[in-house]
Amino acid sequence: MAMNAPRGTQDILPGTSEKWQYIEEVLRDLSRRFHYKEIRTPIFEHTELFQRGVGDSTDIVQKEMYTFEDRGGRSITLRPEGTASVVRSFVQNKLHGLANQPTKLFYFGPMFRYERPQQGRYRQFVQFGIEALGSEDPAVDAEVLSFALKSYQDLGLKSLKLVLNSLGDQESREAHRQALVDHFSPHKEELCEDCQLRLEQNPLRILDCKKDKDHPAMGTAPSILEYLNEYSKTYFDKVKHYLDAMDIDYVIDPNLVRGLDYYNHTAFEIMSEAEGFGAITTLSGGGRYNGLVEDIGGPATPGIGFALSIERLLMALEAEGVELPVENQLDCYVVVMGEKAEVEAVKLVDKLRSEGLQVDKDYLHKKVKAQFKAADRLKAKKVIVLGDREIEEGIGNVKDMASGEQKEISLEDISAELKDTKGE
Structure with missing residues (x-):
């Protein structure tokens, strides 16, 4: 079930x-x-x-x-x-x-x-x-x-x-209460069960009744403004x-x-x-x-x-068709190629998150093309590609997803680069 x-x-x-x-x-x-x-x-x-x-x-x-x-x-x-x-x-x-x-x-x-x-x-x-x-x-x-x-x-x-x-x-309410009792009492049997009870307990509640809202007595009920x-x-x-x-x-x-x-x-x-x-x-x-x-x-x-x-x-x-300006973009998505790069990717993602950036990566061991598709679905502003070559050279291949521009940046400088472009 x-x-x-x-x-x-x-x-x-x-x-x-x-x-x-x-x-x-x-x-x-x-x-x-x-x-x-x-x-x-x-x-x-x-x-x-x-x-x-x-x-x-x-x-x-x-x-x-x-x-x-x-x-x-x-x-x-x-x-x-x-x-x-x-x-x-x-x-x-x-x-x-x-x-x-x-x-x-x-x-x-x-x-x-x-x-x-x-x-x-x-x-x-x-x-x-x-x-x-x-x-x-x-x-x-x-x-x-x-x-x-x-x-x-x-x-x-x-x-x-x-x-x-x-x-x-309180004084005004008491005067109005009595006026309501006098007004609705002749119609008591025509009111719903709840309003018959309200007439004794709190007649002001009758004016808020959904069942009796169209009863003629509602339209002629005394106004509180007359008793202030x-x-x-x-x-x-x-x-x-x-x-x-x-x-x-x-x-x-x-x-x-x-x-x-x-x-x-x-x-x-x-x-x-x-x-x-x-x-x-x-x-x-x-x-x-x-x-x-x-x-x-x-x-x-x-x-x-x-x-x-x-x-x-x-x-x-x-x-009213109001669209709230909700931020739903990732600052960066890390694409990983190869087992050696996996460990460095985990380290890099954790470092970038610690520095205040919104970052994610693949955890399903998808192929590179599928990882790029995931980055696109998540509306990542940047993609960092890490492979064996990049790890050996200490760089990341950074792609701007809006312009398609790519450049290689030192892993030590990637955080500053992402923060600079985030503030633009």
């Missing part, structure tokens, strides 16, 4: 993995420019972290988590998202006590959700995300929004739309003012709620408007989560962040 990867997972093979590496390098550089430092958290956590952090009423907790009991009888969950883990680490390691605040962190890593696999959505997927903890300044919200957009723009994407909303503070108190209105106005100052375009969507319970105040999504991208246009999302640190056992600490899926980012690049 053939063994295949589990449904909803994928192998990232050579030829594609280089694109992932390039994307990671771009995002790491962006993090450096925005002064975010990397954090690495465990792939699995105690289940209670996500129940308390993400929210019991969310689809993620109710339907999508990979949860199991370990040998000690503890309930463990493969992380479905990154924020709860980062906040847990922030609290556990007392990062709130650092002199420089806010604490600005970024992460890469696999996440796990048991959902129906489809194009660009997997049960194991990789997220890049940032979190800024310790400041309630609307300018930090604007910084995170700018970072999120630049994550795509720096990779060449142009067909982007930033969708923005405010979920308000003065503080929440002022906060949202400042966020928009900063975005305007940075010439960042955005669209206000009062029904944008996001899929996690911890959001308040600023909430946003970035969508692809590229033709042929697919029915689900959301690329990434995030928002402010004041109160989450306290929920996980830490001191009162405001926070905001966002996360993007690398898989969906790659889909967007393909939809």
Whole structure:
């Protein structure tokens, strides 16, 4: 019986993995420019972290988590998202006590959700995300929004739309919650089972329902923007003012709620408007989560962040026809003729690699013609031919694969020659 990867997972093979590496390098550089430092958290956590952090009423907790009991009888969950883990680490390691605040962190890593696999959505997927903890300044919200957009723009994407909303503070949310209960209660029996439960637990989740999205009551549901108190209105106005100052375009969507319970105040999504991208246009999302640190056992600490899926980012690049400038050329390929030259070839390859060059050779004892074909397939810039004569004379026959020019160079000088031509 053939063994295949589990449904909803994928192998990232050579030829594609280089694109992932390039994307990671771009995002790491962006993090450096925005002064975010990397954090690495465990792939699995105690289940209670996500129940308390993400929210019991969310689809993620109710339907999508990979949860199991370990040998000690503890309930463990493969992380479905990154924020709860980062906040847990922030609290556990007392990062709130650092002199420089806010604490600005970024992460890469696999996440796990048991959902129906489809194009660009997997049960194991990789997220890049940032979190800024310790400041309630609307300018930090604007910084995170700018970072999120630049994550795509720096990779060449142009067909982007930033969708923005405010979920308000606790007082505003309570007023809106009651308005939603009053609005949807007469239609309770017409809603799906999940939304009937949400009406009691968290009616805001109804606005995010995929099954009932076309129900007439959805179009007339009260907007959170109608229930923002003065503080929440002022906060949202400042966020928009900063975005305007940075010439960042955005669209206000009062029904944008996001899929996690911890959001308040600023909430946003970035969508692809590229033709042929697919029915689900959301690329990434995030928002402010004041109160989450306290929920996980830490001191009162405001926070905001966002996360993007690398898989969906790659889909967007393909939809817009963006070719990443991935380097896939060898600096040099060594062609060997004869047993005596084999030992010298191994020595030379190792020496060149030690000096920072990307070098390979034949390990299948192919004939010379086949070795040249292999060098061509590997896009080698140079080929060094080593035979018995070359070894006796202490030289290598160096061929430029682009021009066809050949010259004999002392084995001692080959490294300098390759480095010179590499820098041209």
